[in-house]
Amino acid sequence: MEENKQKDEAVQENEEAVEEAEASMEEDSTVENDEMNRGTEIEQELDEIKNRLLRTQADYDNFRRRTREEKEAAAKYRAQSIVEGLLPVIDNFERALSMEAAEEQNESLLQGMKMVYNQLIEALKNEGVEEVDAVGAEFDPHLHQAVMQVQEDDHEDNTVVEVLQKGYVLKDRVIRPAMVKVNSK
Structure with a gap:
């Protein structure tokens, strides 16, 4: 009986260990999913920042070109x-x-x-x-x-x-x- 009791305890300990392992895996899976979601969000934010930077750079280039053309026209027709x-x-x-x-x-x-x-x-x-x-x-x-x-x-x-x-x-x-x-x- 004692042997059965020890086996039951061992089975129970194994079951508890399995439950703990499953819970730990679920947490790890949730953490991994959260990390993957955060990674995707970060990539999207990075893409948005890159697009804004490119637009700002294009606006600045257009501004410089217009300013240069206005200066040239002013110099050309100054008289x-x-x-x-x-x-x-x-x-x-x-x-x-x-x-x-x-x-x-x-x-x-x-x-x-x-x-x-x-x-x-x-x-x-x-x-x-x-x-x-x-x-x-x-x-x-x-x-x-x-x-x-x-x-x-x-x-x-x-x-x-x-x-x-x-x-x-x-x-x-x-x-x-x-x-x-x-x-x-």
């Missing part, structure tokens, strides 16, 4: 406001130079004005200002402003016949379109 202010001065110079000198004294004054005018035109050319070609050219609404239409047989249709006010371009930007007469049949 625009000065040119716009000088165009009426050039118009007045051209009107004054178109007058005939009646006396020799007026001739020397006219000669001095021509020199100043030429220097002014040269300075504008050095900044990239060019006069819009108009007479005989085909009408271009980007470069010309039609203020009159005429019907002349000796000119092609849609051709500039006369320039009433010169137009100017700064590099590739129209500062003032040329006011012109256009032939239309």
Whole structure:
């Protein structure tokens, strides 16, 4: 009996050990599942952080590019406001130079004005200002402003016949379109 009792105790101890082992395995399994879930969550967070970093880096690159382009445009057209202010001065110079000198004294004054005018035109050319070609050219609404239409047989249709006010371009930007007469049949 004592032997049976010892066997029962041994069986009971084995059963308890098995139960403990099963409980321990369940805990280990739960811990492993929790660790795997945490690992998956960490990987997802890492992916999100990588995506945000890439987006932020792309935004920063776009910002740098836009800033550089704005600076280049500002440098390219820095003279625009000065040119716009000088165009009426050039118009007045051209009107004054178109007058005939009646006396020799007026001739020397006219000669001095021509020199100043030429220097002014040269300075504008050095900044990239060019006069819009108009007479005989085909009408271009980007470069010309039609203020009159005429019907002349000796000119092609849609051709500039006369320039009433010169137009100017700064590099590739129209500062003032040329006011012109256009032939239309």
